[in-house]
Amino acid sequence: MKKIVIDTLKLVVITLVTGLLLSIVYQLTKDTIAAAEAKELTDSYSAVMSEASDFVEAEVTETEVFGEDNTLNTALYAYDSEGNEIGAVLSVTSHKGYGGDIDITIGIDTDGVITGIVVTSMSETSGLGANCQNEEWISQYIGKSGEVIYTKTGATADNEIDAISGATKTTRAVTNAVNAALDFAGEYFGYGEGGENS
Numbered sequence: 001m002k003k004i005v006i007d008t009l010k011l012v013v014i015t016l017v018t019g020l021l022l023s024i025v026y027q028l029t030k031d032t033i034a035a036a037e038a039k040e041l042t043d044s045y046s047a048v049m050s051e052a053s054d055f056v057e058a059e060v061t062e063t064e065v066f067g068e069d070n071t072l073n074t075a076l077y078a079y080d081s082e083g084n085e086i087g088a089v090l091s092v093t094s095h096k097g098y099g100g101d102i103d104i105t106i107g108i109d110t111d112g113v114i115t116g117i118v119v120t121s122m123s124e125t126s127g128l129g130a131n132c133q134n135e136e137w138i139s140q141y142i143g144k145s146g147e148v149i150y151t152k153t154g155a156t157a158d159n160e161i162d163a164i165s166g167a168t169k170t171t172r173a174v175t176n177a178v179n180a181a182l183d184f185a186g187e188y189f190g191y192g193e194g195g196e197n198s
Contacts, residue, residue: 044091044105044118044120045076045089045105045107047105047116047118048089048105048107048115048116048117048118049078049086049087049089049107049109049115049116050115050116051078051080051086051115052078052079052080052086052089052107053079053080053081054078054079054083055076055077055078055079056076056079057075057076057077058075058076058088058188058189060075060188066092066184067180068095069094069095069096069173069177069180070092070093070094070095070096070176070177070180071092071093071095072092072184073091073092073093073103074090074091075088075089075090075091075188076088076089076090077189078107085110086109086110087107087108087109087110087115087191088107088108088185088189088191089105089106089107089108090105090106090108090181090184090185091103091104091105091120092104092105092106092177092180092181093177094173094174094176094177096172096173097122097123097124097129097169097170097173097174098124098125098128098129098167098169098170098173099122099123099124099125099129100123101121101122101123102119102121102122102124102170102173102177103119103120103121103122104117104118104119104120104174104177104178104181105117105118105120106141106177106178106181108181108182108185108189108191109191110189110191111145111191111192112145112146112182112185112186112191112192113143113144113145114141114142114143114144114145114178114182115142116142117138117139117142117178118138119133119138124167124170128164128165128167128170129167129169129170131164131167131170132167132170132171132174137162137164138174140155140161140162141161141178144158144159144161144178145159145182145192146159146182146192147159147179147182148160148161148175148178148179148182149161149175150163150171150175151163152168161175
């Protein structure tokens, strides 16, 4: 009986010490991790709108265009070195990926045309849906405007992109998020055909 009590006390002490050490490590690294994540997101802004010198957060009050499938995280005006508005950068989360949320940063110019797109975070299947991060695939969206459509038989129209082979759900999630961003850029910023900035 005495041995059981001693062993139990040892386990309790080990658990407490381990928990304390994990807490200390978390406290020491949380700011560094948060700073790295913030830098990655900021770098994605420049990646999708390379001509921009400055980004200013827009005060967005209406996001219903994104529906239940997508969430608008951040909307930023993009300005060139002379202070001219050249477009917007949107950070969007699609909640319909095969492996869960897919975070995307999209640049859209004042004509409503996609200038760049980066998948900043995802948990899609390696070798299938994870290919959404591949530059060769994701760059298909660049230069598109209006509604983007994916096809499994090979893109033939200007508004079409090729689906990821074996990952239709991932393709659909990314494309829906892109279309929601394009719609929002038109409605909120006035970009694209008939928009006040076109």
